[in-house]
Amino acid sequence: MVVGECMIIDFHTHLGKPKKGVKKPEISSGVEDIIKIQKEANIDKSVIFAMPQEPFLEKNKEANMEVFTAMGPFIPFIWINPYFFDKKEVIDSIKRFNVRGVKLHSVFDGYYPSPKFLKDIIELSVKLNIPVLFHSLWGDLGDVKHIEKVAESFPRAKIVIAHLKESGCIDVAKKLDNVYIDTSYCPHPRGIEQAVKAIGAERILFGSDFPFNDPVVQKMMIERAKIKERDKQVILGGNAIKLLNL
Ligand SMILES: [Zn+2]
Numbered sequence: 001m002v003v004g005e006c007m008i009i010d011f012h013t014h015l016g017k018p019k020k021g022v023k024k025p026e027i028s029s030g031v032e033d034i035i036k037i038q039k040e041a042n043i044d045k046s047v048i049f050a051m052p053q054e055p056f057l058e059k060n061k062e063a064n065m066e067v068f069t070a071m072g073p074f075i076p077f078i079w080i081n082p083y084f085f086d087k088k089e090v091i092d093s094i095k096r097f098n099v100r101g102v103k104l105h106s107v108f109d110g111y112y113p114s115p116k117f118l119k120d121i122i123e124l125s126v127k128l129n130i131p132v133l134f135h136s137l138w139g140d141l142g143d144v145k146h147i148e149k150v151a152e153s154f155p156r157a158k159i160v161i162a163h164l165k166e167s168g169c170i171d172v173a174k175k176l177d178n179v180y181i182d183t184s185y186c187p188h189p190r191g192i193e194q195a196v197k198a199i200g201a202e203r204i205l206f207g208s209d210f211p212f213n214d215p216v217v218q219k220m221m222i223e224r225a226k227i228k229e230r231d232k233q234v235i236l237g238g239n240a241i242k243l244l245n246l
């Protein structure tokens with residue numbers, strides 16, 4: 001960060017080793033790997049959460065603990081598998097480790113993200129005033145139409161849809177102002193321009209999905225977009241600071 005510039009926050013980073021079932025098992029992302037890429041991409045802080053896990057309670061807990069105790073310029077999120085949701089345990093770890101948000105991955109954990117199924121988790125996020133980051137895409141379980149219903153049913157919840165790869169998330173954010181978009185997988189700066197044109201810059205968050213994507217390249221999508229300089233700054237960090245109450 002250069003003095004006078006906004007802080008740069010990557011809203012989507014995985015920490016740990018991918019588990020069985022992940023397409024690229026050779027990729028891993030330890031604390032050092034994240035710190036190295038932060039320097040290369042000129043990122044000040046990264047929102048971190050676990051790698052996709054095999055669906056076992058202990059694996060889930062272990063992966064979250066690795067995230068909560070990682071030392072570095074990180075903002076930890078808790079990965080909740082709704083099948084294992086234990087309200088008290090989540091509240092305890094959020095307070096103990098200053099967790100700032102929830103990550104949900106309906107495709108890996110195998111569920112339809114419906115308002116009924118996620119009710120307790122979303123209500124808790126509202127109570128604690130923390131955002132919930134939803135994976136999107138990869139088939140029906142990740143279809144944005146489900147996330148839309150959740151966001152619509154809980155208008156006070158702050159819902160972030162990950163992956164600006166297709167325009168579906170923009171359509172949802174256009175309808176509902178409690179919906180934010182993370183820019184990971186945006187294939188061209190035009191995607192950023194389209195999103196800003198449709199919903200303004202305030203609900204767009206720079207995210208890379210490291211280690212699956214290169215943050216240097218993902219950040220460039222925003223830097224190269226033909227949008228106002230001020231819009232670039234809020235997307236790269238200003239919006240995340242507000243949303244996370246940093
Ligand atoms: Zn991801």
